[in-house]
Amino acid sequence: MADNHEKIATYIRQNEKYYIQRLAEVVAIPSVSGEAARRPDVFRMGEWLVNELKRLGASVETRAPGKQTLEGKELDLPPVVLGTYGTDAKKKTVLVYGHYDVQPAFKSDGWNTDPWTLVEDSQGRLLGRGSTDDKAPVISWLWVIEAHQKLGIDFPVNLKMCFEGMEESGSEGLDEIIYAEADKYFKDVDCVCISDNYWLGVEKPCLTYGLRGISYFNLTVSGPGKDLHSGVFGGTVHEPMTDLITLMSKLVTVDGKILVPGVYDDVAPRTEAEDKLYQNLAFKLDDIHSATESKTTIFDTEKEVLMARWRNPSLSLHGIEGAFYSPGAKTVIPAKVIGKFSIRTVPNQEPAKITELVRKYIESEFAKLKSKNTISVDCGHAGKWWVADVNHWNYVAASKAVQKVFKASPDFTREGGSIPVTLTFQEALKKSVLLLPMGKSDDGAHSINEKIDKRNYIEGINLLSSYLHEVGVVQV
C-alpha cells in the first residue's frame, strides 16, 4: 500500500499542469444557480460531469429535482448527478458528495481578474469563481479514478458519487432525492465523505466532525390595528415595540449567556477526550480579530472562542420586521412588530424542547409586563446539530491519510453554522459522515478573488486518493 501511495502521489504531482488546465475548463463554465440567465450553464456543468464520469467508465444516472420559480421564470432544476465506480462486494463502498454550481461573480464586484478565467498568480494561488467552492474538490474525485487507471492500480473501494447543482441556492429538491435513494442507489454505502468546507486555518488539514443546529424564532407583538403617529398616541397606548424590545432584552446577555431557563440543561458536558481535540489547533485569536475586523471577542483564549463557536449554544438577535428601518427619522408607533432571533443548538439539545422552553419563557415574561398587546412565538425553522464519532474507522482512515500526505496530524474541528446535507445523509443513510475539506480558511468562497492554493488542490487530490486507500484497509 505504501508503495502505491508514493507512486500515485508522484504521478499526481507530475501531472499538476493537466489538473490545473482541467480546473480552468470547469471554472470557465459560469454555473451560477442563483441567476436565471445562467441556468443553462449549470446544466452544461452537469453534462460535463456526466461525460467525464462516462469517459472514466463509471455508470451514471441523473435525478431531476423538479422546477422552481426564479426571477419570475419557471425553471428546471439542474440534475443531481449520481455516479458509481466499482461494484466489488468485497470492497467498502464510499459515498462522496459535492456541488457543481457556484456563487454569482462579477468583475465589477472588485475582482482583480475575470472570475470565469482561472488565473495562477505568483504565489501559487489559482483564482476564479468556484475554484475552491466546490469545483476543485468535485473534479478531484475524478482525477483519483483516472490516476488509478493510468497507473493500472486496483481501485481500493467502490465509489458512489452524488453531485448537485443547487447547493448555493438552498439545495432545492436534494433531500427528497437522498431519502428516496437511501435504500436504492445508496443502499450499499458504508460511509460518507463530503469535501465542501475549509481548513480551520491555513497551516494544516482538518477533519470536521460537528456542526451546530439552528432554531430560528419569530416573536410577534401586535397592538393597534394600524401604525400610529407618536405625537398623537405616544404615552397613551401600550406600544408593541416597547414590549418587543423588553422581551428581546431578556433573551441573552451582552457576553453571550442565554437567559432562557433550562436551555443549557441538555448541553453535553465536556469530556477529557473532547478537551484534547482542542489542543494544538491551527487557530490564533488574531484569526478571529481579522475575520471580524475588530477586537470584540468575548473570550481571551483560542480554546474558549472555539468552544463558543463549536460546542456551546448561542443566541443572536437579527432584527425586527415591521418597525422603522431606514436612515432618517420617522415618528411611527408600529402596530405589529416581529422580533427575529435564533439559537445555535448543540448536542444534546432537542429542537422541540428548545422551542417549548423559549415559548414558555417569553410567555411568562410577557405576562409580567401586564401589557394589553398580544404576542405569539413561533419557531420558523429548526435544523438539528450534527456530531460524528471521531473514533469511527471513517475518521481513523482520514486521519491516517492526512498524516501520510501532509506529515501532520489533522485538526479535529467543528463548525458553528449548519451544512444541512450532512445531517440529511446522516439521518437517511445512518452511516458515518466525514467532512474532509480541501481548501484553506482564507480561500474566500462566496467572496471576490476566490482562490484555491495550487498545493491544496494537488495535495488535495492526493489526500482524497489516500483517504480511499485507508478506507480500503482500515479495520472495521
Add this chain to the structure above:
Amino acid sequence: MADNHEKIATYIRQNEKYYIQRLAEVVAIPSVSGEAARRPDVFRMGEWLVNELKRLGASVETRAPGKQTLEGKELDLPPVVLGTYGTDAKKKTVLVYGHYDVQPAFKSDGWNTDPWTLVEDSQGRLLGRGSTDDKAPVISWLWVIEAHQKLGIDFPVNLKMCFEGMEESGSEGLDEIIYAEADKYFKDVDCVCISDNYWLGVEKPCLTYGLRGISYFNLTVSGPGKDLHSGVFGGTVHEPMTDLITLMSKLVTVDGKILVPGVYDDVAPRTEAEDKLYQNLAFKLDDIHSATESKTTIFDTEKEVLMARWRNPSLSLHGIEGAFYSPGAKTVIPAKVIGKFSIRTVPNQEPAKITELVRKYIESEFAKLKSKNTISVDCGHAGKWWVADVNHWNYVAASKAVQKVFKASPDFTREGGSIPVTLTFQEALKKSVLLLPMGKSDDGAHSINEKIDKRNYIEGINLLSSYLHEVGVVQV
C-alpha cells in the same frame, strides 16, 4: 354687534350653495406639493388665491421660497402668498395662516369618489382631497371679507394673510420668510390665528392652546467591521444588536414611564386651572379605541389619556437601522445598528437638557454592560413644545365666537404632535397664537375619502367672521 353677527350668519347660510361651488373649484385644482408632476397645479392654486384676494380689494404680495430637488428634478417652490385687507391704525391687526397645497390622492387608494371632484353625500359630507385640509379654512377667510362687502358692514379688524403651498412637504423656506418679515410685513400684527387642525371629537369646536415638542434620537452601536454570520460568530463576539436592545429596553416601561433619570424634573406641575380645562371635553375612551383600532390604552379614564397625550412627555421606540427587517429569516449579526427613538417634550423641558440627560444615562448604562463595542448618541432633531395663555384676549375672543355660533363653550385642547409653524410665529412675532380648527376629528385629512361636513364649513365661515368681530371689540 349682535345684530351684525346674525345678519352675517344669515347671509352666509343663505349662500351655502355658492360656498360649496367655490370649494369645488379649488378641490378641482390638484395642488399636491409632494409630486413633481403636480407642481404647476400648486402654482395655479397660488394664483387662484392671488386673483381672489385682488378681486376682493386686498393688497397682495408673494415671496418665493427658492428651489428644491424632487424626484431628481430641480423645482421652484410655490409662493408664500401675503395679503393685507385693511390698514386702519385704530383697528387690531390679525394674522391668519393656512396652506393651499394638499396630500397626494389616487382613486385607486380606495376613494369612493374621484378625489379631485367635490361630492356632497346624503349625510351632508363634502368629500374631496383638501376639502378639510386646508382649503375650506383658507378660502373661508375670503368669504368673510366678501360677506362684509356684500352686506356693507365695516370690517372689524385689519386682516393679514399668510398662505403657503408647501405645508404637506415640510414647509420648505417658510420659516426664513416669517423671520425675515417679522418686522416688515408682519410688523403691526397683534395676534395670530391658524385654522389647520381639528376638533377634539365630532360634537363641538375647540381652541387649541398647546403642542408637544419632539427630540428625536439616534443611538448607534458599532462592533465588527462588517456583518457576520451567526453560525460562525454567534457566541464569540459582543453583538451590537444585543447591546442596542439592552439599552433600548432601559428607556421606557411598557406602561409608558420614561426611565431616563431627571427627565420629569422640569415637567410643569398640574394646576387647578389647568385641571378645569379637562372637564367636559368632547372625548370618550371609545374615540381612542376606534382611532387605534384596538383596546390597548394604558389608562382607563379620558382625562388620563388626554393628559398623557397633551401635557406629559412620552418616549416611543420607532425602529432600528442596520438590522434585518424583511419577512423571512436571515442569520446575520449586524455590524452596526442604529436605534431610533423620540421623546415628546412638554413645558418646561428644554431640548438641550433632555439631550444631555439621555446621553449621560445611555453612556452610563452602556458602561455597565462592559461590552467591547462602541456607542454614540445624538439628537438628530429637536423641536420645542408650544403652549399659549388661554386667558389672553385672543382666546377670550375666540371663545365668545364659538359660544355665539355654536351655542356651546369650546373644548380647550392641546395636541400631542407638533405643528412647527405655530412655534415659528410665536417666536418670530412674540404675539398670542391661537389654533382655531374648522373640521372634525373624523374628517380623514391625509386619508382616503377626506371630507368636511357642510355644517362645519358653513358655520366655520361664521366662526371665523365672529372671531374677527370679537377680536375687534375685546378688551386688551
